[in-house]
Amino acid sequence: MTLARALPTDASGWWFFLGTFALYAAARWFxxxxxxxxxxxxxxxxxxxxEEDDPRPATAGGFRSYRQFFGFVGSAVLVVVVAGLTAGRLRLALLGTLVPLLITALAYLDFRQARKERAQTL
Incomplete structure (x- = not known):
């Protein structure tokens, strides 16, 4: 149980969580x-x-498409594998480059899906 992860207890851990949401919002806005x-x-x-998303109900367990769902799951698995198989500076370097790229890719997938749905309703 010593390796179990929990919510961060210091402010820097929370800044990382908030930074991921801010990066997603900034990429989507861009x-x-x-x-x-x-x-x-x-x-x-x-x-x-x-710009607002289409208020129609989502599919695939909260996702608007299976591409979004598999993109999210694949990104999460990739981050867990990198975090589990690396250590030290290599982990920090990989996650420091990999996580922002994955977040930006997911924001792009969401943007494309919302644009496609708006085009179908017009």
């Missing part, structure tokens, strides 16, 4: 801003902040 700018919107920043 993709929406880039799409609005590419579509020739007069105010791409305003359009990016005004």
């Amino acid at each position: 993709f929406a801003w880039r799409r609005a700018r590419r579509d020739g919107d007069e105010h791409p920043v305003r359009a990016a902040f005004a």
Whole structure:
């Protein structure tokens, strides 16, 4: 039981959790801003902040598609494998590069799925 993980007890651990959510939100906003700018919107920043997901019910246990579900599960498995098989500086370097890339990829998958669903309703 000494290897069991728990919620962080110090502030730096909580900053890592909050940082992942902030990175996801920033990546999602960036993709929406880039799409609005590419579509020739007069105010791409305003359009990016005004973008909302489709309120239709989600599928696949809370995910809107199986691609999102498998992307999330695959990312989680990859992070657990890297964290379990590495140690020290190598773990820190791998997770420091791998986790932001995975979060950005998941934000892109979510953005594409929401855009596809909006296009189908129009």
